[in-house]
Amino acid sequence: MLFVIVLIVLLALCFDFTNGFHDTANAIATSVSTRALSPRAAVLIAGAMNLIGALTFTGVAKTIGGKIADPLKIQHGTLVVLAALVAAIFWNLFTWYFGIPSSSSHALIGGLSGAVVGAAGFGAINYGGFRSIIEALITSPIFAFILGYIIMWILRLVFGGMSPHRVNRGFRFLQCFSAAAQAFMHGTNDSQKTMGVITFALIAGGYQHTMNIPFWVKILCAVAMGVGTATGGWRIIKTVGSKIIKIEPINGFASDLTSSAIIFGFTLLKLPVSSTHVISSAIMGSGAAKRPKGVHWGMAGRIVVAWLITIPITGFLAALLTRLFLI
Template sequence: MTYALLIVVVITAVIFEYINGFHDSANAIATVVSTKVLTARAAIIYAGVLNMGGALLGTHVASTVGKGIVETSSVTQGVILCALFSAIIWNLITWYYAIPSSSSHALIGGLMGASIAKSGLGVVKIHGVAEKVLIPMVTSPLIGLVIGFFFMVVILWVFSKSNPDKVNKYFKKLQLLSSGVMALSHGTNDAQKTMGIITLALVSFHSLDSFEVPKWVIFLCAITMGLGTMAGGWKIIRTMGSKMIKLKPVHGFAAETSAAAVILGASHFGIPISTTHVISTSIMGVGSTKGIHAVKWGLVGNIVMAWILTIPTCMLIAGVIYHILPL
């Protein structure tokens, strides 16, 4: 039964990773599709391959998720399974309503909720959660917003006397590069969260003596993330690519470059930020340079509300599942 449960946990983690790629594919390709720089099919293949490549670049974020959120000694296969179920449910709900929410925070919230249901509040590493989750949850979107705004202002100033049509043709080529870097950065952060969860499951099963992500876990998560991204979550792609603001190639380039810089920096320091939050606020920041009314703030309000609710809702769902299932 124990071996069977471990297998179920790994399979469920792979399903979550696939849905993560599917749900968050908009992060990498929404802008490049909406600006018509690439066709939708070409964009998802391009992003999928680069997501896969980004997932192979390190395991700092995986370590934070696996051993920096809750006490590993209190985590069981059942706790991990409930956390995954919670994150999957939340991702499917937000996908259905076309809301670009955070798969990362859904997974972290689920892990915290299931762990508390089993062992109480003391199992949560408060300092780690505050430093690596809560503070970045607030600061990283703000940084994306500010960088996006000022980067776009600089671009507008540099090309202020240039022909707008020629500028956009130039940025169509540059956006191929920026969207690729965005997809790569998405892989460096998001794919690693599932690596951390699977490794945590192996540690709790005593298959590993210490928390070190096995090579097969890295490759499994990288491939699954890539395939999920290639499936494309079109509802959320439309929300981010056109419903928040009408984008041109220059705006897409500025938003993607700004977001990728924030995400790559976070990945380097092992901080599991929401790539969805960062690219969304970067788009908002870039769009604000067209005027405050250019951004559809009503839609933005709905998105922000989903961001606020993600962690507590997933904690609650995971806790309920833990008490319902005979684990």
């Protein structure tokens, strides 16, 4: 059992590392694309603010670890977590290779749900908690698009008559702060998901009896995500920062402000969101407010398709792996 727990922790850190490819990279994509921050400075800021954010809240971790299923009622719970992590890591690497900003959150939630079903059947899923998680994942990008549109519309109304050079210079400066805020908000939500899965495994293995997140789990997960961002996030930064719309500093600030507000709002509700889809939707909303034809809706469509298929694919793969582990 101790060997399996150690393996789960290592795989969880690998997942957070690959999560850095996807989700933390999104937090700094706009500021890098508009040259408000150099890539090196953006990575350092994202890593530091993610770490602080990850240590600040634990509500989302408790939701992931306790609302999908009760770890005390799942036989072979550690193998369930093992299968979920393998499925989620595979999907993260697959979509990273093709530069698709799919959701690590969806991958992990789909993997954990599928693994629970593979081990104990559909009756083991806590449908009330699972439904609240799915509702948050669905509504948060919609809210981000609407709020991004509204904020950009207001900014255009206020600054539309000013010199474009002066506007760009001012908002490029403001992006230094908005990128830091977005990275912090990202840490308050995304970093907690793997913490919740590790805690689920600790409870299932008999090493812990409550959903209180150990401090060492918080530190390891936050550090792993920051290292992942620094190592391989540039593919996703390129997609989010240039292939959805041509981002200007005012767009970047509007989308940063929008996604920060949406992510933090759901964190206060203790609900997980996909930062990938929140940030991408905020960018689309701000772009549509300025020039709808400037939004690359084909790339937006690819993101939506990835959103739709991630949970079913990772769920099926995790269920299959769980059955193989139990043979």
